[in-house]
Amino acid sequence: MGFSNSQIHNDALPNVEDVELLSISKQYLKIIVLNKVVMCLAFVSVLVLGKFFVTKAGFQEGFWYIFSIIVGFCLLNFGLAILAFKKRKYAIREHDVIYAKGLLINSITTVPISRIQHIEESRSWLSRQFNLATLNLYTAGESGSDLSIKGLPYQEAKQINDFISSRINGNG
């Protein structure tokens, strides 16, 4: 094959930028919000319990400082999670699967379908309530190269699962 170094910059190559990335289901935002709320409530309730049971003077004095720090952290975490939700995108191409995520640190991972070892579709109790599914793609590499696409509509996850499964088996 006549590929040389200069051809890296060849515009004729299929470009990730041209791919129209699809957003995951809006429903998944609810799950994220629920998870975050539960987490924050857990933190706050531990702290409030602490106020009643810990008798150390230092803790009682500093309680409102700790409280406000934790609430601030929760709000920040919450806000970032919601903003980052828009960045969770995926696309299935003929030869590969693309998944993008992250607000502060954005990453786009592509796994060629020929490198997928097996594919798994999992649904937690919560995601069943919203009719969602998570698609896990496992490669032979270390965990860094495994893809987990969360919050797909169940029907779509099933279709993708079927498509990729048939592709994997078709290629031997």
Place this chain on the structure above:
Amino acid sequence: METADFSHPSRQSAKGIIIIFAFNAFKFFKKFFVLFIAFGLSLAKKKSFAHINKTVIVISLVAIVIGLLVFAILKYLHFRFHINQDDFHLSTGIFNKDNTIISKSKIQNVYIKQNFLQQLINVVSLNIETAGDNKSEIEIHALDKPTALLLKRELFDQQESNILSGNITGSSEQEQQKQVFFKVSPKRLLLEGVSQNHLKSFAIIASFVFGLYYEFKDYVKDLKIRERIEAIAEFDETTLLGIFLTNVIIVLFAVLFSLLFSVIKTFVTNFDLEVVENQKTIEINKGLLNKVSLSLTPSRIQNIVIKTNRIKQYFGLHTMSVNQAMVSAKQKKNFVIIALEKSQVDHLIDKILKHYTLDSDVDKPTQYYKRILALKILVTALLVNMVAFFIFGNGALWVNAFLLPLAILYVYFGYKKAYYHINDRFVTVGGGVIDTTTNILEIHKIQAVKLRQSIFQKRRQIASVIITTASKSVKIPYVKENDAKSIYNFLLFKVESEDKDWM
């Protein structure tokens, strides 16, 4: 048993009972070590403990030993393996029967090990490894060496080419193609040990010393180290020299210990290192207490990393690590070949990766990489400052006088050594600060490609590309966004269009 017929289920060498017994006894005593100590202590306090006296203890100990022995014999009797056309079969288990079948084509590696006990009774253990996780590993604990070699050849050669079926008598032919390519001399081993990264050895020793320090805190306090160090802060001229000398002596001792530790470690793990070139595979033999012999098949190798540093370069010492798919960290160390000449490295690379070339015009990361390096060293420096401050108080801030030049050197070399090059078949990424590392991987062995960009980098249009193979990830750091995307597209295009197998 010594007949080289593996087609019928056979057991390992009878000496295997000893090995299994020893392994189990060791495991058993390790598990109940704390219990034994507690038991012994309470016995020592009172002469008897719940009507237990000496005879009972002796009897129970003997019972444990006999139990372990019976267990070992049973385990030995139930451990059988054989090879049929394409598969390796193994059945184990006394109560829970396990039957493992591994297809020869899926075997990634077969290697022979010999620990100290095994050396004493002259047996070897044979490990069979697949690309799966640790559970799919098979270890046969005790085989005599000729049998092990034959078994290895059976498993390995036929996987290479199915033509050689039952080619056991042809071993002499095989032998002739062998060629000892590299044998390390004690002098080179010594040099390698001396020129190692002593910071690592020092870290191990330092953590050990700190552990001791906490054990004997009160005693150390008596030495009034704190007062002496505080004296530095007061700049008392007469004591300054004395303290300076003690510090120098302490540093010298630390360096000496680290050096000794590195040298001994190098000698023990790499004793008699030998690289043998077969027709298709490369064989590595090494080790003093744990003798290891393993074969590498080029098609199973996912990454190659070559390391050297300034001093090593001067002596012509290069370290080459060869990474296969999903090999546990403990084993990874065994795939390291040290003390190679540059020409030998080139030869091995050429053997493993056919027609590998690295053009002289390599690409560099953007200047932004310097910032990242500076940020990294800044965080480290802050941590060092904080620790120093809490231990030694205000006087510790002189540490920065050393840190600053080091930090500048860190950024300078970190950037200078970083480069990447991508051609038709290979990705080469260079880096390192103290070490000079070169990562090489074949494009068709890529498992996934990732583009990473923080919001700060987005403004400057800079991104990193992370390339994952089955053994490790390699990062092309902080290149221009357009270049990163081109690389990304190119690599994916190559992987997807060529349809080559990664293993």
